[in-house]
Amino acid sequence: MxxxxxxxxxxxxxxxxxxxxxxxxxxxxxxxxxxxxxxxxxxxxxxxxxxxxxxxxxxxxxxxxxxxxxxxxxxxxxxxxxxxxxxxxxxxxxxxxxxxxxxxxxxxxxxxxxxxxxxxxxxxxxxxxxxxxxxxxxxxxxxxxxxxxxxxxxxxxxxxxxxxxxxxxxxxxxxxxxxxxxxxxxxxxxxxxxxxxxxxxxxxxxxxxxxxxGFVGVSNLLTGEPARRVTGAPGPYSIRPERITLSAPSAEREAAGEHRAGGTVADVVYLGHAVRVLVDLDAGGRLTVLRHAGEPATEAAPGARVLLRWPAAHAVPLPADPGEPGTxxxxxxxxxxxxxxxxxx
Structure with missing residues (x-):
């Protein structure tokens, strides 16, 4: 030790x-x-x-x-x-x-x-x-x-x-x-x-x-060029899946204090109490979104185009790590x- x-x-x-x-x-x-x-x-x-x-x-x-x-x-x-x-x-x-x-x-x-x-x-x-x-x-x-x-x-x-x-x-x-x-x-x-x-x-x-x-609960790690394109900074950032809102693509302008990213649904996993949606970002990388089981899920079919949004405050900056996440x-x-x-x- x-x-x-x-x-x-x-x-x-x-x-x-x-x-x-x-x-x-x-x-x-x-x-x-x-x-x-x-x-x-x-x-x-x-x-x-x-x-x-x-x-x-x-x-x-x-x-x-x-x-x-x-x-x-x-x-x-x-x-x-x-x-x-x-x-x-x-x-x-x-x-x-x-x-x-x-x-x-x-x-x-x-x-x-x-x-x-x-x-x-x-x-x-x-x-x-x-x-x-x-x-x-x-x-x-x-x-x-x-x-x-x-x-x-x-x-x-x-x-x-x-x-x-x-x-x-x-x-x-x-x-x-x-x-x-x-x-x-x-x-x-x-x-x-x-x-x-x-x-x-x-x-x-x-x-x-x-x-x-990564160990305490489930977290998305957004880093490098994908982080720069989405947030304006290279990160790394931790974003909890339940903090992300998933919706159909929208032409609305980005709200103040909000990050957004377009992507394509890669997979949908039914968990009983919730639905886990894996989204490949247009900016690169993949994010996991956790949706309550009672929410509409019509736009979350594999291959669908979606828009992810989350408050900027929920992108928690992490110290830069020269190795793999968690090393x-x-x-x-x-x-x-x-x-x-x-x-x-």
């Missing part, structure tokens, strides 16, 4: 987002104490914990496979760490009861993991991590093994739980939609460095690099991330 400088605010739901091998899980393991940094330090609430073992840090980790003991009941799984620490039986029972209530698993304490659904096992793992009310909860892709429908429900439940308990969550995921819908802020990782940190809206609407524009010209350079307004964990 390249050097990174990352601050997470108290009580934040903070996501580490990136493709496999980008460094997000390594960062999580550094926070947890499972890995030791070759340089720099890890601080928790202002205290340097770099030299402390995992069990000496006020953090807990929820792994992707949940790591529940199959021979123990739910209550025994949740209370195991308290038993090891010789917490008195009465206090242990009350804390286990409260932890199970916080994840809405009252009445499930006598069951074993094999008797639970995937979503319930995930909540048991959360309860086990929350029973001590750590300062920071680390979650390593805990929803990855769930089916799509259950995953959507658990995303909402996890965010609601985080608000209720007020604990800092650091959440690793490679799912862009998951990060955008759940997080207060997101750090986008690529090739061992951080490309951008910001709120979901900032990362999506104002990507800092071509990699962020890192200097993988050894550190990524500096500004600290949030809230106190760091």
């Amino acid at each position: 390249a050097g990174i400088d990352l601050d997470v605010g108290h009580g934040e739901f903070f996501s580490l987002l990136g493709p496999s091998g980008s460094g997000k899980t390594t960062t999580l393991r550094l926070i947890a104490g499972f890995e030791e940094p070759t340089a720099g330090s890890v601080e928790l609430a202002g205290q340097d914990v770099t030299g402390l073992a995992p069990y000496e840090r006020d953090v807990h980790t929820v792994f992707q496979d949940y790591a529940l003991f199959p021979h123990m009941t739910v209550e025994q799984n949740v209370g195991y760490a308290l038993k090891v620490r010789k917490v008195p039986r009465a206090e242990r029972a009350e804390r286990v009861r409260a932890a199970l209530a916080s994840v809405r698993l009252e009445g499930h304490g006598r069951r074993r993991p094999a008797q639970l659904s995937g979503g319930q096992r995930q909540r048991v793992a959360l309860a086990r991590a929350l029973v001590d009310r750590p300062a920071v909860l680390l979650l390593d892709e805990p929803l990855a093994a769930l089916d799509l429908q259950l995953r959507g429900r658990m995303q909402a439940e996890l965010k609601e739980l985080q608000r209720e308990v007020g604990i800092t969550f650091v959440f690793v995921t490679h799912d862009q939609g998951e990060a955008l819908s759940m997080s207060d802020r997101v750090a986008v990782f690529n090739a061992g460095r951080i490309e951008q940190v910001g709120t979901p809206a900032e990362v999506y609407e104002k990507p800092a690099t071509a990699f962020v524009a 890192d010209p200097d993988p050894g350079a550190p990524a500096t991330v500004p600290a949030p307004a809230r106190g760091p964990h």
